[in-house]
Amino acid sequence: MSRAASVTFTDVSKYYGKVGAVRGVSFEVAAGTLVTLLGPSGCGKTTTLRLVAGLELATSGAIRIGDEDVTRLGAAERDVSMVFQSYALFPHLSVLDNVMYGPLASGAKRRDAEAMAREKLGLVGLSGFEGRLPSELSGGQQQRVAVARAIVLEPRVLLFDEPLSNLDAKLRRKVRDDIRDLQQRLGLTVLYVTHDQEEALAVSDRVIVMDNAVIAQEGTPEDLYERPKSRFLADFIGEANLIEGAFGQTEAGTVFMAGDVPLQLGRIASPPDATALALRPDRLTLLPNPAGRLTIQRRAYLGHSWEYTLDAPWGSS
Amino acid sequence: MRRRSADRGTLDMAAAIAAGVAFLVLPWAFVGDLRPGIAWVLDGRWPIALPVLAALACGVLGRRGVGTGPARTGVAVFGLAALLGYGFLPGLFSGRPALPLGIGAAVAAAALIVLLSRGFAACGAFKADRWVATTTVSILATVLLFVFFPVAKVLASAFLDKSGALDLGLTATRLSAPDIWSLACLTANASCGVVANTVILGVLSGAIATFLGLAFALLAQRGGMTNTRLFDALSILPIITPPFVIALALVVLFGRTGIVTSFLDTWFNIPRSRWIYGLSGVLIAQVLSQTPLSYLMLRGALQGIAPSLEEAAQTLRASRWHTFRTVTFPLLRPAIAASFLLGFVESLADFGNPLVLGGSFEVLSTKIFFAVAGAQHDPGRAAVLALILLALTLSAFWMQMVWLGKRSYVTVTGKGDNGVPLPLPSGVRLASLGVVVPWIVMTVAIYGIIIVGGFVTDIGRGVMDPTWRHILTGFKIEWTERGLFFSGSAWDSFFVTVMVSAVAAPITALIGILTAYVLSRHDFVGKRTFEFVTMLAFAIPGTVIGVAYIVAFNVPPIEITGTGLILIICFVFRNMPVGVRAGIAALSQIDTSLDEASTTLGASTGYTVRRVTLPLLKPAIIATLVFSFVHAMTAVSAIIFLVTARYNMATAYIVNRVEAGEYPLAIAYSSLLIMFMLAVVIGIQMMVGERKLGRRNVTASPLTTGAR
Incomplete structure (x- = not known):
């Protein structure tokens, strides 16, 4: 898919009152790559992800998606989709209605929305489940609905917030590989948050390790494992x-x-x-x-x- | 897929055009001369044009994008100021008297409020969310107009003399009247002032009801009862019972010619007396209606105590009694305090029971009523009394906040806790039973009286021949050549009651739930103030609201007393806080990531609310609908000031029958009213049923959720 765009953070900070959740962060996610934000809980990685989504607005700095400056745009106006940790599937809507939600909200015709939704459900291997309610699906299936719903608008950037944390250990590896496959197949730009270093090393093109609201180190998985720049990094990864x-x-x-x-x-x-x-x-x-x-x-x-x-x-x- | 584009001011233009059309077509005044605004302007009342011009200017500016935000805000503020200024102080512009504003002016005002909100949003307020801005500002404006303004006006009138001039000396005289503050009853055999009476009654009523409610809750939750249906059924009764009905039944049972009194007189030679009229009677009536609410609160608190805590105490070798005393009871204490304060506040606000049973025992709510409605007709005095009542109520709420604000011991977590609750120590269980059984007997007797009373000749004097006479007086339906004719004297008030309640309920639910949504999901400057103002209506006793409405809305620019509209408005803003509470409670169960998911999928806030939030809030919405409908049908304190011959309400009609001594008709009407509401409640509950939403099982009993 050619719509994939890069994400650029230039000296971005987010303060809640005096507390800095993200302080002076700069990085770039190249179009069509999967980059992981890794760090212990409370390090600012989820806030960074929400800044990309527009669910939080930066206190200072600039955020660009492709060539467009989106720093002051709200979440609904950014061409970004997100897969939530809890999946956030609408419990009162069927699987198909969940996936159709995005196109309908953006004013698509019902018939077009349904075609788009069915295509994406096929892509994640859930054809035949359209009429079910989310509560009638297993955890892994719910996760795939969440992915289908996020990619149905063919976003320029796709965000994952700890997508595997609600799955059991065996399923995690499979879903992890599925996400990577999908990303490669569709050429998506993906920003992925996790606290699990093994997961991060396994799926990413590049990893950004955050600690205490700033970036501790950034590089390929090999870089981080073989050549950690700090005591924190050496201890945290592996x-x-x-x-x-x-x-x-x-x-x-x-x-x-x-x-x-x-x-x-x-x-x-x-x-x-x-x-x-x-x-x-x-x-x-x-x-x-x-x-x-x-x-x-x-x-x-x-x-x-x-x-x-x-x-x-x-x-x- | 392209995302929604930014605001192009379409809605702003639409609002401006609506204001313009209203100006040209709709009647500007509410009564009398029903010409549109343009006609009045041509007649020389030129300031009427100002708000409309302001709205049009805002609409044009809105097309120019976000940059015109400050200008739009300024112009809209000017427009509203012109509307209000000319409404309240026409003398500043021309010598002519103020106009009672009508539908045309209302449309113009609404348009200006929408334009103002969108102007705010364009300036970046409310996180630039136009939908949130419009919702919040609209709710705030209506609450200010229909709660804050009348209450402020009545409080101000406490400081004015009859001609409207400031007279602090008069206020001091009114405030220091001995019949208000006297404490004589504590020391000598004399009657106390009205404040002492009210406080004594409130404290006793709150304490006894809490005690009884606790006994019920302990028995139901820990007393080894497998089936609490009876308790739960009994607990719904007072909610659908008009407040004075219990007083009525008490008179029939224990009055001078009452059934029990006559029985005791005949068989045991106990002389007849009037003991039921006064503190004792009012207290019994209030306790009977308050106990079930205390039961619901305390049962909830008991359910919230994780059994594992008690199990832990037991594994540490504590006996049942020791566990109860050192673990269970301390954890219940905040709920007990909350129940007491609720009982106190309800007692302060109660009007029906003291009216019927008070006799010479006066409380603030009835004294306010007689200061306005009685022979003395002294609104200034009523205002002073209202001021005192409001101060008492607000201090109770304040105490609740201070005591209980951070002291909730609710131990429910998301984790399953499958311990077994500890059974009650046998002493506590026996004591509870000893309290509960008489209460149930009493309740059954009272509702028995109400059901039977309408169908016998004169239950008040023990004449028990069956008859349809009373039902026919009130509810006769005749078949004439022009079709059905509802000739019974009570039909008018019944139809008005049902209509007003049915119109008010959906508006109440809508405003309440939207307020809850804005409060729990969005952050903006002034949110605390907004929260306070919306909850204020909850704290103000009905009698105070009633007085405030006739003082404030009897004169232009808002002259709506004597209409059905004022009844609807009164109910909407009286019951709205219940919707707010139900909504906030329900929203706290719904993960915010659902809202965020909707937003990241490109949905606007309004779309999210319509498609995600409101459908998930359905149980809370239905609870609010049912509650506000039922509460509107049973309310008496505020509307007794507002009814007229044309727009009479069932409760006011019944109170009038009681005052005229027509007990059988009053009882017959009450029983029909109770049955009607029971049918409505059961019907809705059956229609809605249970709904399954994933692992979260959302069930809400429409009535108990909103326990006042």
Whole structure:
């Protein structure tokens, strides 16, 4: 679909009284990509999403969708649709009426609206469910109705607010993949809010991590996992053992001094300017070493792997 | 898909044109000379043209887009000021007397209010939402006109003498009259002033009704009763019973020639007396009608206590009695206080029972009535008394806010709590039964009297021969050559009552629910004030409103006393706060993301309200409809001032029969009225039934939701 447009935030802030929910945020979502807003609860990611939708108006800064400045436009005047966390399906309307709602509200003829709605319901695999009430659908089906209702107006930007949080673990993976498929197939611009870092890494072209009302780091999923710029990022994305210390250089390469224990780091060419090391547990291999200084404190069986908790001179990890 | 385009001022133009057409065609005045505005202007009353010109100017400016917002606001304000200015103070413009404004002026005013609201929105107020602006400003304007203005006027008249000049000395004299403030009854065997009487009655009535209601609620909720139908049925009765009917039945039972009195006199030689007239009788009547409302409130509070709290206490080795004393009862305390204050306020506002049973025991509401309607006819004195009554009521509401504002212990959460409530300790259970059983006997006796009383010769004197005479006097239908002829003397008032109530109910529901929507879903400058003004009508006793309406609307520019219109307006603004409460309660159950979803799909606020909010509010709307219909049919305190021979209401008619001593006819009419309302309520409940909306099961009993 060629209607997909980019979203540009330029130094956008949103204050409630003196409290800044979003402070000086700038980013760009390229047309036809899926970008995730990731962060702990209360970090401002949902507010950012609502600023794009027009459900909140920015206190300062500029928001553009494509070439159009939408900063002062209300939600009804922006060409943006949203899939709500609770789905927000109208409980008194049938599935078909829910999906037809947007075209009818925008003044389309009933027959056209119905054709559009049926097409989109087919797209999400819900043909045959038109006459049901939302309450007669399963959680996953309700979610798909919400998606169909959001894309029926062929919006320039599609927003998802934690769309998987009301689904059970198994369904989550499937719906996640479905959303990604749909986005790729239709070439939609999608902005996606989640607090689940695994979900974010799996579906996104780019991820924007927010913390405390500002952007902490922005990049591709690999960037964020491999090269976190801050302690918060390293800890927030993936499992990591943070060890305090200092980097140094020896003949054998880069070394990290955890207290008086030197740790040899092979792959890093030059010592970074940092005071902590994040060890990804899944990248470690345990080798028996009778003279070693690590002892196993406990282990837990996780199905696909074992999780060991080790006692090391620099602390338990 | 293209989204809606921005405002192009179409509606502004339409409003302006409506004002223009009204000016050219519709009668500008309400009574008398029914010429349109243009004719009056040509006659020399040129200021009439000003508001219309202002409306037209606004309409033209509206086509120019958002930039003209401030200009439109200014012009619309000027137009309204001209309309009001010429309405109230015609002398400033020309020497001629003020005109009672009619439909033409009303259309012009409405158009100006719409234009003003849209001007505000164009300036960015109300978050630039034109629909919210128009709704809010319109509601505010009508509430100011029909609640705030009359009350302010009557309060002001407390400070004026008969010629309308400020006379604070007279006010002081009126205020300090000994029959108002005397406390003699506390120390000597004398009668107290009217304020002491009112407060004593209110406190006793609130306390006893709360106590009885608590006994009922405990039994129904925790007393091991599986079927509370009887309680619930009894609790609906007082709502559909006109307030003085219980007093009537009490007279028939316990009056000097009453059934019980005669029985005691004959068999036990207990002399006849007039004990029922006075504090005791009024108190019994009020307690009987207030107890079910207390029951509903306290039952709700009991249901709100999560059983797991009591279970927790029990697992900590607390006995049943200890649990009741340390967990259940403390959690109930806010509801008990609320029930007491409600009983107090209802007692202050009650007019029918003191009128019938008061005798020489005077309370504020009846004293206000006699100050206006009696031989003394002293509106200034009535205004002073109204001022005192209003102060008492408002302080009760204020106390409620201060005490209970942040002290709600409702423990219902979204999570399921499937514990089993603790049964009552047996002592409490026995005590409750001991209170409840006599009450039920009393209630059955009273309603038995009302049902039987209309069909026997003279129940007041114990003459019990069956007869149709009273029914025929009131409700005879004859077949003449010109068709059906309703020759019974009560038909006129019955038809007027049903018509006025049926017209008022939908307007009440609409205004109430829209107010609730604006209050709970939108934020704007002055929202607190708006909320206060709309709830004010709830706090003002009916007698005060009645006096205020005849004082304010008996003279131009709004001269509508003696019409059916004033009755409708009175009911709409008396009952509107119930709709507001029901609406706010229902809206708090509806996720705001539904509104937001509608908005992100390109729907305007008006479209969202029509297609999403109102359909989901259907139970609350029906509850408000039923409540306002029933309440309009049973109200007496405000409308007794407003009825006329032509527009008489059932309750006023019955009160007149009582005053004339025609008890059987009064009782017959009351029983028919009660049965009619019962049929309406049951009919609506059956028509509506239960509705399922997803996991949320929205059911509302139309009556109990709006318990006053």
